[in-house]
Amino acid sequence: MPLATGRSYLAIPGPSVSPDRVLNAMHRTAPNIYEGEIIDVTRTVVADLKRVALTGQNVAIYIANGHGAWEAAICNMFSRGDRALLAATGRFGFGWAETARKMGIEVDILDFGKSGPADPARIAEALRADTDHEIRAVLVTHVDTASSARNDIAAIRAAIDSAGHPALLAVDAIASLGCDELRMDEWGIDVIIGASQKGLMIPPGLGFIWFSDKALAVSQQSGLVTPYWDWKPRAVGAEFWQYFGGTAPTHHLYGLREALTMILDEEGLENTWDRHRRLANAIWAAFDAWGKGTGIALNIPDPSARGWSVTAATIPNGGAGALRKWLETEAGVTLGIGLGMAQPTEPSYADFLRVAHMGHVNAHMTLGVLATMEAGMQALGIPHGPGALEAAAAAILR
Numbered sequence: 492m493p494l495a496t497g498r499s500y501l502a503i504p505g506p507s508v509s510p511d512r513v514l515n516a517m518h519r520t521a522p523n524i525y526e527g528e529i530i531d532v533t534r535t536v537v538a539d540l541k542r543v544a545l546t547g548q549n550v551a552i553y554i555a556n557g558h559g560a561w562e563a564a565i566c567n568m569f570s571r572g573d574r575a576l577l578a579a580t581g582r583f584g585f586g587w588a589e590t591a592r593k594m595g596i597e598v599d600i601l602d603f604g605k606s607g608p609a610d611p612a613r614i615a616e617a618l619r620a621d622t623d624h625e626i627r628a629v630l631v632t633h634v635d636t637a638s639s640a641r642n643d644i645a646a647i648r649a650a651i652d653s654a655g656h657p658a659l660l661a662v663d664a665i666a667s668l669g670c671d672e673l674r675m676d677e678w679g680i681d682v683i684i685g686a687s688q689k690g691l692m693i694p695p696g697l698g699f700i701w702f703s704d705k706a707l708a709v710s711q712q713s714g715l716v717t718p719y720w721d722w723k724p725r726a727v728g729a730e731f732w733q734y735f736g737g738t739a740p741t742h743h744l745y746g747l748r749e750a751l752t753m754i755l756d757e758e759g760l761e762n763t764w765d766r767h768r769r770l771a772n773a774i775w776a777a778f779d780a781w782g783k784g785t786g787i788a789l790n791i792p793d794p795s796a797r798g799w800s801v802t803a804a805t806i807p808n809g810g811a812g813a814l815r816k817w818l819e820t821e822a823g824v825t826l827g828i829g830l831g832m833a834q835p836t837e838p839s840y841a842d843f844l845r846v847a848h849m850g851h852v853n854a855h856m857t858l859g860v861l862a863t864m865e866a867g868m869q870a871l872g873i874p875h876g877p878g879a880l881e882a883a884a885a886a887i888l889r
């Protein structure tokens with residue numbers, strides 16, 4: 492009989508696990524959206540969203556997923572025919588570029604492959620070549636959720652500055668916000684994109700854009716912006732409805748209020764990052780042990796270029812697909828599919844998987860996933876090196 496009965500664990504990189512406290516906060520009747528409590532709750536949510544991105548500048552909330560926030564960022568930053576430079580480090584950058592192109596932006600893509608971060612020197616070189624300063628913004632994914640590569644955002648800012656280029660720096664931090672160190676003002680980021688269902692631990696449905704005063708000034712000239720996606724009234728709405736372009740996402744705001752309290756006031760933002768770092772270390776240590784002489788491998792060889800919220804890996808000969816299936820049906824754990832590494836029609840598609848360690852995840856959940864994976868490898872006869880669980884236990888303490 493399968494061992495799946497019990498609380499199941501969705502360990503895919505979004506939606507992440509929502510704390511019961513967050514779900515309970517959402518489980519209530521709708522408030523009046525014209526006056527009273529929800530207006531005060533929103534005021535504190537806006538202030539705390541700035542704390543979570545470490546900025547004193549602006550934030551806009553959208554009823555949207557990450558794709559909606561991508562589109563919102565593009566229409567506020569650009570006019571039709573403008574140019575952008577995008578650094579791709581996996582799959583999500585290409586998705587954002589596609590959105591921008593369909594909106595009439597000319598996107599120059601620097602493709603850094605799927606197994607490492609962007610090289611800031613190549614970004615600087617591309618900007619130096621743009622002597623007329625036609626490039627309006629540099630677009631980059633902080634942590635690409637498909638490859639699990641993490642970019643050095645401060646180094647990319649320094650590269651833009653070294654080229655003496657005025658382009659905005661816009662960062663998709665959907666997979667990393669609340670998990671990986673991210674400092675908007677200190678690192679000179681102009682635009683950050685986030686979504687509710689990853690590190691912020693609430694169900695899908697909210698997109699966020701943090702934007703600098705410089706980006707706000709640029710957006711005054713944007714020819715693409717439409718009323719619903721305009722970030723200006725959302726950041727400084729004279730009336731409450733303007734923050735949301737209509738009815739507020741009432742229940743999500745209560746959930747977000749609870750999640751921000753947990754991150755900022757109870758655990759502490761830096762402790763939240765550090766928990767993710769340690770969980771990631773445990774996962775990487777297990778994969779390193781499994782990989783001895785077996786072909787099992789992490790996607791990103793350099794540990795300093797790996798995101799702390801999601802890990803992409805290979806288990807060859809279809810092992811990843813078989814293991815995912817075993818975990819889901821026999822053990823109650825769902826791992827992420829390998830995304831963007833091979834087409835679903837190619838046999839090698841079953842060689843890739845992702846383990847999420849994003850948001851409301853602790854040591855026993857992560858060590859439990861690893862031990863369950865080890866059991867699955869035994870059950871399925873997948874060759875794996877010894878000592879993974881001891882290595883993970885030691886690593887999680889560091």
Ligand SMILES: *Cc1c(COP(=O)(O)O)cnc(C)c1O
Pocket residue numbers: 505556557558559583632634635636663664665666686695
């Ligand atoms: C999840 C994700 C997206 C897409 O978000 P949706 O809510 O699915 O639209 C975009 N970028 C990154 C880095 C992500 O992790």
